[in-house]
Amino acid sequence: xxxxxxxxxxxxxxxxxxxxxxxxxxxxxxxxxxxxxxxxxxxxxxxxxxxxxxxxxxxxxxxxxxxxxxxxxxxxxxxxxxxxxxxxxxxxxxxxxxxxxxxxxxxxxxxxxxxxxxxxxxxxxxxxxxxxxxxxxxxxxxxxxxxxxxxxxxxxxxxxxxxxxxxxxxxxxxxxxxxxxxxxxxxxxxxxxxxxxxxxxxxxxxxxxxxxxxxxxxxxxxxxxxxxxxxxxxxxxxxxxxxxxxxxxxxxxxxxxxxxxxxxxxxxxxxxxxxxxxxxxxxxxxxxxxxxxxxxxxxxxxxxxxxxxxxxxxx
Amino acid sequence: xxxxxxxxxxxxxxxxxxxxxxxxxxxxxxxxxxxxxxxxxxxxxxxxxxxxxxxxxxxxxxxxxxxxxxxxxxxxxxxxxxxxxxxxxxxxxxxxxxxxxxxxxxxxxxxxxxxxxxxxxxxxxxxxxxxxxxxxxxxxxxxxxxxxxxxxxxxxxxxxxxxxxxxxxxxxxxxxxxxxxxxxxxxxxxxxxxxxxxxxxxxxxxxxxxxxxxxxxxxxxxxxxxxxxxxxxxxxxxxxxxxxxxxxxxxxxxxxxxxxxxxxxxxxxxxxxxxxxxxxxxxxxxxxxxxxxxxxxxxxxxxxxxxxxxxxxxx
Amino acid sequence: xxxxxxxxxxxxxxxxxxxxxxxxxxxxxxxxxxxxxxxxxxxxxxxxxxxxxxxxxxxxxxxxxxxxxxxxxxxxxxxxxxxxxxxxxxxxxxxxxxxxxxxxxxxxxxxxxxxxxxxxxxxxxxxxxxxxxxxxxxxxxxxxxxxxxxxxxxxxxxxxxxxxxxxxxxxxxxxxxxxxxxxxxxxxxxxxxxxxxxxxxxxxxxxxxxxxxxxxxxxxxxxxxxxxxxxxxxxxxxxxxxxxxxxxxxxxxxxxxxxxxxxxxxxxxxxxxxxxxxxxxxxxxxxxxxxxxxxxxxxxxxxxxxxxxxxxxxx
Numbered sequence: 023x024x025x026x027x028x029x030x031x032x033x034x035x036x037x038x039x040x041x042x043x044x045x046x047x048x049x050x051x052x053x054x055x056x057x058x059x060x061x062x063x064x065x066x067x068x069x070x071x072x073x074x075x076x077x078x079x080x081x082x083x084x085x086x087x088x089x090x091x092x093x094x095x096x097x098x099x100x101x102x103x104x105x106x107x108x109x110x111x112x113x114x115x116x117x118x119x120x121x122x123x124x125x126x127x128x129x130x131x132x133x134x135x136x137x138x139x140x141x142x143x144x145x146x147x148x149x150x151x152x153x154x155x156x157x158x159x160x161x162x163x164x165x166x167x168x169x170x171x172x173x174x175x176x177x178x179x180x181x182x183x184x185x186x187x188x189x190x191x192x193x194x195x196x197x198x199x200x201x202x203x204x205x206x207x208x209x210x211x212x213x214x215x216x217x218x219x220x221x222x223x224x225x226x227x228x229x230x231x232x233x234x235x236x237x238x239x240x241x242x243x244x245x246x247x248x249x250x251x252x253x254x255x256x257x258x259x260x261x262x263x264x265x266x267x268x269x270x271x272x273x274x275x276x277x278x279x280x281x282x283x284x285x286x287x288x289x290x291x292x293x294x295x296x297x298x299x300x301x302x303x304x305x306x307x308x309x310x311x312x313x314x315x316x317x318x319x320x321x322x323x324x325x326x327x328x329x330x331x332x333x334x335x336x337x
Numbered sequence: 338x339x340x341x342x343x344x345x346x347x348x349x350x351x352x353x354x355x356x357x358x359x360x361x362x363x364x365x366x367x368x369x370x371x372x373x374x375x376x377x378x379x380x381x382x383x384x385x386x387x388x389x390x391x392x393x394x395x396x397x398x399x400x401x402x403x404x405x406x407x408x409x410x411x412x413x414x415x416x417x418x419x420x421x422x423x424x425x426x427x428x429x430x431x432x433x434x435x436x437x438x439x440x441x442x443x444x445x446x447x448x449x450x451x452x453x454x455x456x457x458x459x460x461x462x463x464x465x466x467x468x469x470x471x472x473x474x475x476x477x478x479x480x481x482x483x484x485x486x487x488x489x490x491x492x493x494x495x496x497x498x499x500x501x502x503x504x505x506x507x508x509x510x511x512x513x514x515x516x517x518x519x520x521x522x523x524x525x526x527x528x529x530x531x532x533x534x535x536x537x538x539x540x541x542x543x544x545x546x547x548x549x550x551x552x553x554x555x556x557x558x559x560x561x562x563x564x565x566x567x568x569x570x571x572x573x574x575x576x577x578x579x580x581x582x583x584x585x586x587x588x589x590x591x592x593x594x595x596x597x598x599x600x601x602x603x604x605x606x607x608x609x610x611x612x613x614x615x616x617x618x619x620x621x622x623x624x625x626x627x628x629x630x631x632x633x634x635x636x637x638x639x640x641x642x643x644x645x646x647x648x649x650x651x652x
Numbered sequence: 653x654x655x656x657x658x659x660x661x662x663x664x665x666x667x668x669x670x671x672x673x674x675x676x677x678x679x680x681x682x683x684x685x686x687x688x689x690x691x692x693x694x695x696x697x698x699x700x701x702x703x704x705x706x707x708x709x710x711x712x713x714x715x716x717x718x719x720x721x722x723x724x725x726x727x728x729x730x731x732x733x734x735x736x737x738x739x740x741x742x743x744x745x746x747x748x749x750x751x752x753x754x755x756x757x758x759x760x761x762x763x764x765x766x767x768x769x770x771x772x773x774x775x776x777x778x779x780x781x782x783x784x785x786x787x788x789x790x791x792x793x794x795x796x797x798x799x800x801x802x803x804x805x806x807x808x809x810x811x812x813x814x815x816x817x818x819x820x821x822x823x824x825x826x827x828x829x830x831x832x833x834x835x836x837x838x839x840x841x842x843x844x845x846x847x848x849x850x851x852x853x854x855x856x857x858x859x860x861x862x863x864x865x866x867x868x869x870x871x872x873x874x875x876x877x878x879x880x881x882x883x884x885x886x887x888x889x890x891x892x893x894x895x896x897x898x899x900x901x902x903x904x905x906x907x908x909x910x911x912x913x914x915x916x917x918x919x920x921x922x923x924x925x926x927x928x929x930x931x932x933x934x935x936x937x938x939x940x941x942x943x944x945x946x947x948x949x950x951x952x953x954x955x956x957x958x959x960x961x962x963x964x965x966x967x
Contacts, residue, residue, distance in 0.1 A: 062440070063384050069693050071719065082435060085414055089386065089439055092412055097722055099715055112919035120712060120918060123942035124719055125692070288435060289427035312438035377755070378699050397750060400729055404701065404754055407727055603750060604742035627753035 030329045031143050031150045032322050034159035035200035043201055047169050049321035050314070057317070066324055067096035073126040075118060076153070077103040077133040082289070083153050083163075086312075087130045090319035094327075099126070114138070115145050122146050128326060131155070136193075149326040157191050162322055163287055164197025166315040168205060170307050171242050173314070174283055178205035184236055185209065186268055187246035187295060188217045188257070194287045195246055199225055210236050213246075213268060216257040233268050237278045244285040245270055245295040261294055270296040275305060283307055345644045346458050346465045347637050349474035350515035358516055362484050364636035365629070372632070381639055382411035388441040390433060391468070392418040392448040397604070398468050398478075401627070402445045405634035409642075414441070429453070430460050437463050443641060446470070451508075464641040472506050477637055478602055479512025481630040483520060485622050486557050488629070489598055494521035499551055501583055502561035502610060503532045503572070509602045510561055514540055525551050528561075528583060531572040548583050552593045559600040560585055560610040576609055585611040590620060598622055660959045661773050661780045662952050664789035665830035673831055677799050679951035680944070687947070696954055697726035703756040705748060706783070707733040707763040712919070713783050713793075716942070717760045720949035724957075729756070744768070745775050752778050758956060761785070766823075779956040787821050792952055793917055794827025796945040798835060800937050801872050803944070804913055808835035814866055815839065816898055817876035817925060818847045818887070824917045825876055829855050840866050843876075843898060846887040863898050867908045874915040875900055875925040891924055900926040905935060913937055 027045050035043065056062070072091040074084050084100065091098045101121055103114070118129065128149040131139045136156030143150045154160040172178055183202050189195045189211045202209050203226055211222055212230040223229055230236045248264065258264045270284060284296065284305045292298050300306060342360050350358065371377070387406040389399050399415065406413045416436055418429070433444065443464040446454045451471030458465045469475040487493055498517050504510045504526045517524050518541055526537055527545040538544055545551045563579065573579050585599060599611065599620045607613050615621060657675050665673065686692070702721040704714050714730065721728045731751055733744070748759065758779040761769045766786030773780045784790040802808055813832050819825045819841045832839050833856055841852055842860040853859055860866045878894065888894050900914060914926065914935045922928050930936060 057440075081416060081418075085416060085436070086439055088414060089412075093440075097719075099718060101711060101715060103711075113922065116918075116920065116922070119939060120942050121715070123939040124716055124946055125687075125723075125943070288431075290431065292428065292431070309434060309438040312435050313440070316439055372755075396731060396733075400731060400751070401754055403729060404727075408755075603746075605746065607743065607746070624749060624753040627750050628755070631754055 027325045028329050028332070030326055030333055031139070032161055032326060033139050033143070033150070033152045035161050035164045035197045035204070036159065038161075038201075038204070040204040040206075043165070043168065043204060046165055046318065046321050046325060047172060049325060050165075050169055050317040051173075053320045053324075054314070054317040063093055063095070065095040067091065067094035067327055070094075070096045070127045070327060071125060072096045072098050072128045072130065072323065073121055073148075074098065074100045074130045074153075075103060075121065076100070076131075077114065077138070078154070080132055080154070083132065084130075086315045087151075087153060087162075087319050087323075090316050091128075091323055093316070094320055094324060096128075096323070115141070118142050118146055122148050127330065128323060149330050151322055151326060154193055156193065157196070158193055159197045159200075160193040161197050162315065162319050163194050164201045165322070166311055166318045167194075167198055167244060167285055167287070168201045169314045169318050170285060170311045171207075171283060172205075173310070174307060175241070178202060178207045181207045181241040182239055183207050183209055183242040183244065184212050184230075184233075184240045185244050185246060186212045186233060186270075188248055189213055189222060189246070190217045190219055190257075191249060192246050198244060199227055203227075210240065212236060214258045214264070233270075233274065234277075237274060239279075240282065241279060242283045242285065243270065243278070244287070245290075247287055247289065248291060248294055265294050269294060270300045272297065272299045272303070275300055275303065281305075285311060288312070342640045343644050343647070345641055345648055346454070347476055347641060348454050348458070348465070348467045350476050350479050350512045350519070351474065353476075353516075353519070355519040355521075358480070358483065358519060361480055361633065361636050361640060362487060364640060365480070365484055365632040366488075368635045368639075369629070369632040378408055378410070380410040382406065382409035382642055385409075385411045385442045385642060386440060387411045387413050387443045387445065387638065388436055388463075389413065389415045389445045389468075390418060390436065390447075391415070392429065392446075392453070393469070395447055395469070398447065399445075401630045402466075402468060402477075402634050402638075405631050406443075406638055408631070409635055409639060411443075411638070430456070433457050433461055437461050442645065443638060464645050466637055466641060469508055471508065472511070473508050474512045474515075475508040476512050477630065477634050478509050479516045480637070481626055481633045482509075482513055482559060482600055482602070483516045484629045484633050485600060485626045486522075486598060487520075488625070489622060490556070492521075493517060495523075496556040497523045497525065497554055498557040498559065499525040499527050499545075499548075499555045500559050500561060501527045501548060501585075503563055504528055504537060504561070505532045505534055505572075506564060507561050513559060514542055518542075525555065527551060529573045529579070548589065549592075552589060554594075555597065556594060557598045557600060558585065558593070559602070560605075562602055562604065563606060563609055580609050584609060585615045587612065587614045587618070590615055590618065596620075600626060603627070657955045658959050658962070660956055660963055661769070662791055662956060663769050663773070663780070663782045665791050665794045665827045665834070666789065668791075668830075668834070670834040670836075673795070673798065673834060676795055676948065676951050676955060677802060679955060680795070680799055680947040681803075683950045683954075684944070684947040693723055693725070695725040697721065697724035697957055700724075700726045700757045700957060701755060702726045702728050702758045702760065702953065703751055703778075704728065704730045704760045704783075705733060705751065705762075706730070707744060707761075707768070708784070710762055710784070713762065714760075716945045717781075717783060717792075717949050717953075720946050721758075721953055723946070724950055724954060726758075726953070745771070748772050748776055752776050757960065758953060779960050781952055781956060784823055786823065787826070788823050789827045789830075790823040791827050792945065792949050793824050794831045795952070796941055796948045797824075797828055797874060797915055797917070798831045799944045799948050800915060800941045801837075801913060802835075803940070804937060805871070808832060808837045810836060810838075811871040812838045812840065812869055813872040813874065814842050814860075814863075814870045815874050815876060816842045816863060816900075818878055819843055819852065819876070820847045820849055820887070821879060822876050828874060829857055833857075840870065842866060844888045844894070863904070864907075867904060869909075870912065871909060872913045872915065873900065873908070874917070875920075877917055877919065878921060878924055895924050899924060900930045902927065902929045902933070905930060905933065915941060918942070
């Protein structure tokens with residue numbers, strides 16, 4: 023299946039076919055397997071430079087991409103766009119083209135405006151991977167969620183997965199919806215009506231406003247982060263009320279399926295999206311998600327790089 | 338002696354035996370010796386990832402740990418906790434566990450709260466080395482002070498060492514007191530009464546409020562930094578008065594022992610803790626301390642890593 | 653010619669002979685040639701540590717030096733002086749000496765005060781390369797401008813080069829003037845009278861206040877950046893007026909020499925120093941300058957390092 027991969031950019035799961043998603047997951051599984059057997063470091067991207075171009079602050083995703091690139095043998099460079107020439111009036115395209123001109127091969131891009139990574143692909147020759155753009159997509163987060171579910175259940179096919187919380191602002195939700203549907207899962211989005219986009223059912227998902235209503239028929243619950251820093255208006259009366267209706271508690275775990283999987287993209291607000299008891303309990307695979315993020319990003323960068331090499335050779 | 342080392346964490350000199358401290362110093366001396374003969378780079382930590390997890394700003398100590406880890410062949414990653422998810426409401430334990438889940442082997446931790454590195458050892462499988470916690474300890478600073486004194490005098494046994502200045506807030510003082518006593522030195526703490534903890538004599542140190550009183554019988558004077566940024570109250574009337582009573586001057590050098598060693602953990606305030614004449618004079622070993630810091634940190638990381646490997650193999 | 657190189661520091665083009673400048677350009681051309689043939693990475697500085705010591709923020713120049721050093725096989729460390737002990741009262745010389753004591757071999761220094769890199773050479777044993785000091789010099793920027801012109805025209809000899817804009821505050825202008833004159837070019841400085849130093853003709857340059865007057869007889873036009881952040885007073889009535897008189901437009905390109913080269917040190921203000929049409933047009937070599945910056949910095953660091961090795965061996 024890997025022979026089919028030809029993308030130099032990974033901008034979102036909406037663009038990828040089921041086969042392409044599976045190719046990434048399989049490649050990630052291979053890297054994880056090798057690491058478990060002591061082969062954690064590779065030279066597949068030796069001599070290659072990967073730049074983290076983050077126009078929005080992020081320590082966690084950036085660190086994960088950094089470690090993934092270095093495990094492949096790449097050189098990494100961080101370009102903290104906030105502290106940079108952007109503040110001197112330069113456009114972000116000029117900034118990116120300048121970095122490219124310094125000999126960078128791949129850009130890992132985060133930006134508060136949806137669509138920015140796509141725009142960059144129109145102006146650069148480097149590979150571009152979207153590390154989160156506005157409320158659009160965060161494909162490697164979606165992929166690591168898929169990977170983690172598949173790892174525990176063997177397949178996504180036929181599973182019912184609930185995305186709980188702030189669907190309106192969540193790029194993680196969007197990437198999950200596309201990926202889960204393509205791999206055959208049924209998706210329920212669940213949250214306060216104010217945080218669920220009006221036309222979301224058009225994406226082929228079920229909508230629920232009561233976590234308790236869907237608890238018994240859900241195999242996987244992905245607890246989206248309440249992004250206090252992203253909400254300009256008041257979308258729910260209080261954190262307390264949110265936690266009452268949508269927080270995952272030991273009590274709700276008891277009423278859920280026996281083998282329910284609890285995911286959360288993190289950083290988590292203990293006592294809000296889930297209680298400490300659930301976060302640290304046997305159903306939680308939260309830290310496994312973080313570990314899998316490394317392998318999914320290694321797989322993504324490796325596949326992109328192979329496509330880039332082929333592309334350059336063909337010119 | 339090295340065969341006895343079994344600690345995966347280095348949290349403070351209070352915990353270490355004299356033998357363990359000597360093991361680190363000997364290992365550091367070996368690395369320094371190799372570097373002097375052109376073997377500055379090693380592969381002992383090849384494939385290992387060391388994370389600097391600093392919840393308090395520090396450029397100097399972080400850089401020293403970074404260079405030490407890389408000289409051992411390790412990969413390093415900085416996690417600037419201030420700019421990170423902590424500000425999004427995550428607990429510091431969750432932050433650390435997330436970093437661990439990304440495949441980090443050792444954490445170098447600085448935090449403004451005493452005891453934080455210890456707490457992390459209770460929640461992580463990684464090695465933890467304390468790079469300064471509150472007013473508790475800064476063990477590698479203590480070790481590099483011991484190393485520097487031993488390098489110049491051959492032994493700590495029987496020496497009289499004065500720690501001068503702000504004993505109350507100084508983690509460097511605490512690490513020095515534990516280490517010096519264990520290796521057989523006599524310790525005098527000297528400073529304004531407001532900056533000396535009431536019960537400090539219980540640690541087996543002599544207390545002096547007048548630098549001039551102890552000048553003639555002291556082999557080593559360690560001039561602690563006046564940490565303006567750490568003092569919330571007014572502990573002494575003025576910097577001028579502090580410098581008059583506790584500042585090391587050319588005049589005081591003349592009245593001190595002929596071969597007195599002047600140490601300072603830095604960054605120094607020229608004209609406060611010591612005059613430029615003293616800082617750059619023949620008794621000062623301040624820059625030697627910085628160089629030795631590199632080797633002491635290499636030794637610490639290497640010993641910790643050997644213990645970790647043994648621990649993982651035994652599981 | 654390379655055999656003659658003996659400088660451990662590169663502080664400005666004023667100090668360098670024409671032969672020395674040519675040596676750097678030739679060495680840079682060699683590195684570029686090797687990169688074009690697939691040999692982008694070297695081990696010439698293996699085991700060497702290069703520190704970026706930036707007392708003024710800069711992402712672009714720092715990244716370029718970082719990538720250059722790593723392509724030579726060096727280890728790099730950034731020392732963000734703003735966030736460091738400087739704020740704790742330490743002098744910048746003490747900061748630099750501390751970094752040196754950690755085992756750094758070369759310092760890349762940027763500082764808002766002219767002459768700072770020179771002062772450091774008086775107190776350090778490391779190599780020092782000036783990455784921009786006040787309004788004095790920015791030699792590697794000057795070198796990459798020379799390199800780019802020579803690359804396109806074969807020689808600097810006999811060319812007429814105009815530096816347009818804020819000559820008063822521009823260290824880039826100063827480095828260009830010295831370098832261009834030494835390699836045989838005629839230099840015109842052109843800008844508002846308020847932004848041209850009174851005695852600049854003493855450097856052997858022609859002065860013009862009207863870009864349109866010199867357009868037809870100029871081979872190369874280097875559009876200096878209007879540094880809004882550096883101007884304390886009002887040096888010209890408005891940006892609009894500046895762009896009218898000194899901005900490079902498609903119309904001016906039509907009136908210029910057919911093969912005129914357009915350079916700009918960047919980051920550019922589109923619509924001020926030049927229009928997007930010009931910036932992205934066939935005469936612009938702006939991105940080529942960025943790429944060449946990498947090779948010029950590799951050449952500079954490599955030559956400095958050879959001189960340092962010779963110097964250390966001779967002691």
